Every structure is written in C-alpha cells, then in structure tokens.
Amino acid sequence: MNGIKAIIERLYKSMLKNVKIPVLMILVPLAVLTLMYLVFDVNNNTSIRLGVPDTTNTTFIEGMPDNVEVITYELAPVLETLLDADDLDAFVTIADKSLNITYKNEDPSKTPAVQRAVEKGVQAIENERLERVISALPEEAVLSEMEIETSYLYGHSESTFFEKMFPILTGLLIFFFALLFTSIMLFRERTAGTAERILSTSVRRSGIILGYLTGFGLFMTLQTAIIVLYSIYLLDMNVTGSLAFVFVINILLALSAAAAGIFVSMLANTEFQLMIIILLITVPQIFLSGLIPFVHIGDWFNGIGYGFPLRYAGEALTEVIIKGNGWPYIWNELLALMLFITGFTVLAILKMKKYRRT
Structure with missing residues (x-):
C-alpha cells in the first residue's frame, strides 16, 4: 500500500x-x-430549394413546410443545368394524375426531406379535394373534424x-x-x-x-x-x-x-x-x-x-x-x-x- x-x-x-x-x-x-x-x-428541418412550373397548383405550394423555398419557372427549363445553376434540390412537375420529381441528390441526406415536403404538398391538394366533396354533401352528412394529439416517447418537438x-x-x-x-x-x-x-x-x-x-x-x-x-x-x-x-x-x-x-x-x-x-x-x-x-x-x-x-x-x-x-x-x-x-x-x-x- x-x-x-x-x-x-x-x-x-x-x-x-x-x-x-x-x-x-x-x-x-x-x-x-x-x-x-x-x-x-439545430432542428432537423433541412433547408430545401424546390423548383416548380408557374402553372403548379397554388395549394401544392402553400402546403409546403416552412423550411422549403419554392421557386417558380415560366418556361420549361433544362434540368441538367437548372438544378446546379439555381442551387435547387429538386424540380417538381404535376399533371392531372401524375407527379414527376427530378432530384439533384448532391447531398443524399436532403432527398428524403424533399420527398416528405412533396408528400405534404400533395396531401394539401388531396385535402382541398376532400373539402370540396364534403361541402357538396347534405349538411347532416358533413363529417366532424378530427383532433390530433402528438406525443413523444423520448425527447420533445424541439429535440x-x-x-x-x-x-x-x-x-x-x-x-x-x-x-x-x-x-x-x-x-x-x-x-x-x-x-x-x-x-x-x-x-x-x-x-x-x-x-x-x-x-x-x-x-x-x-x-x-x-x-x-x-x-x-x-x-x-x-x-x-x-x-x-x-x-x-x-x-x-x-x-x-x-x-x-x-x-x-x-x-x-x-x-x-x-x-x-x-x-x-x-x-x-x-x-x-x-x-x-x-x-x-x-x-x-x-x-x-x-x-x-x-x-x-x-x-x-x-x-x-x-x-x-x-x-x-x-x-x-x-x-x-x-x-x-x-x-x-x-x-x-x-x-x-x-x-x-x-
């Protein structure tokens, strides 16, 4: 010792x-x-730049998350040069029943974030269509709004x-x-x-x-x-x-x-x-x-x-x-x-x- x-x-x-x-x-x-x-x-809300034609449904654009910047284009651009020249993460075109996405994918971690953002935009369009259908129904047939409660097993919304x-x-x-x-x-x-x-x-x-x-x-x-x-x-x-x-x-x-x-x-x-x-x-x-x-x-x-x-x-x-x-x-x-x-x-x-x- x-x-x-x-x-x-x-x-x-x-x-x-x-x-x-x-x-x-x-x-x-x-x-x-x-x-x-x-x-x-920082929160995991990756900043995203998304390009769309100027004819795109405004509901789709308004349904984007806050971390998404949407840039509209009047003419059909050449995507091979546009995505790099304008520093876009993706370009989205929407037809009647189809959606086309061209990812830049320079940073693969941003691609899933773009997918989630586009899904929210599409969901906004679907919600708008559903509202039109519901409004056309008799008043007694109108569905009540659903209340959504969010909870986290670990951490919190600002984790x-x-x-x-x-x-x-x-x-x-x-x-x-x-x-x-x-x-x-x-x-x-x-x-x-x-x-x-x-x-x-x-x-x-x-x-x-x-x-x-x-x-x-x-x-x-x-x-x-x-x-x-x-x-x-x-x-x-x-x-x-x-x-x-x-x-x-x-x-x-x-x-x-x-x-x-x-x-x-x-x-x-x-x-x-x-x-x-x-x-x-x-x-x-x-x-x-x-x-x-x-x-x-x-x-x-x-x-x-x-x-x-x-x-x-x-x-x-x-x-x-x-x-x-x-x-x-x-x-x-x-x-x-x-x-x-x-x-x-x-x-x-x-x-x-x-x-x-x-």
Missing part, C-alpha cells in the same frame, strides 16, 4: 511540474464538445441531433483524452527513466500498475465530472435518468481508457508507434459506438463494436440520458466496462515482465 501511495504522489508531482498538459486535457474536451454543440444544436449524439460523444471524448493522456504520461515516464527506477524498488508489478491506475483514475474522475457538469449546466443538455448513473458510467469508461493507456504505453517503443496504436484503438470506435446509425453499418462490422468499451458505455449512457432507464437496463454494460478495466490491468501487469521479472 505504501508503494502505491508513493507512486500516486510521484505521479502528481510530475503532473504539477508540467501543469499545462492536465489543464489542456480538461479544456480541450470542453472546447470540442462546445464546437459540436454549436454545429449540431436536436446533438441531443442524440450527446451521450456517445461525451463518452468518446472522455475515452479518447483519457487514453491519450495516460499513455503519453506513462510513456514519458519510461523514456525519462523514472519507470525503471521504480521497477528497481521492491514494489510488486501489480502494485506499480495499480498505483498508476489509481493516480490516473483520480484525475480522470475530476475530468469526467467537469465535462458532465459543463454539458448539463452550461450547454443545457437534458438528462432524463439518474445523474449518478451518468457519472458512474463515464468514470468506468475513463478507468478502462486509463488501463488501456497504461498497457499501450508499454507496447510502444517510439512516440510514432504510440500514436498509431492510439488511433487503432480510437478510430474504429467512432464508427462502432453509435455516432453513425447502426443501420448504415454492415452486420459483420457492427459486431466488432462489442470488442470495444465505448460501445457498452454509449448504450448505457443512451439508456440513462435519453430513455431515463436505470440499473435493470445498464447492469450488463457496467459489468462489461469493469471487465475491460480488469483485462487491460492484467495485460499491463503481464507486459511489465519485459522490464522486470519479480
């Missing part, structure tokens, strides 16, 4: 000598999170894409910077000869690894608390479930990253190797953590995500923050994160045999 305490004290003295690094490790994730908030904190990304993005930032900070700090310990001096003492290999993990873990707990509180109280992110579970999940994720960082620092012989290994661990998790919808990822590749801690943390955070669920829904993810911490710690202890056989 005294050996572990001594390693923790020495680690924090080293951090205080170069205080810029731990400060940046706190400020940079906050800056990235703020930037993502500013970029994605933004950032709110969907927020749980996973927070976990990704915590994991990446914890992994980066831990691996670089310990790699410098090795290259500076400090680790070798510790290895020459009577402290057991397990004690050395646990000392580093505890020291880094305390700092990661502080970093995690700052990121979570900053997101909730300054970026005004809504947490539906228990805030305590949010802290527990993120702290376990940070500890798994710290344990992985200790192991990674022992694998690399140069800084270049260190950065390559960090990227190999982090980049796949960007695609497999849930930031990109799983329906857009092949099943065989999607399954690889369960070999990374961020997948479990992302699912647990989504359950708590968005769905408001608790222990029965996240206990298996928490268990997986603890297994990752244990596994990386054991691997680091075994790897230390390369430097000392005691």
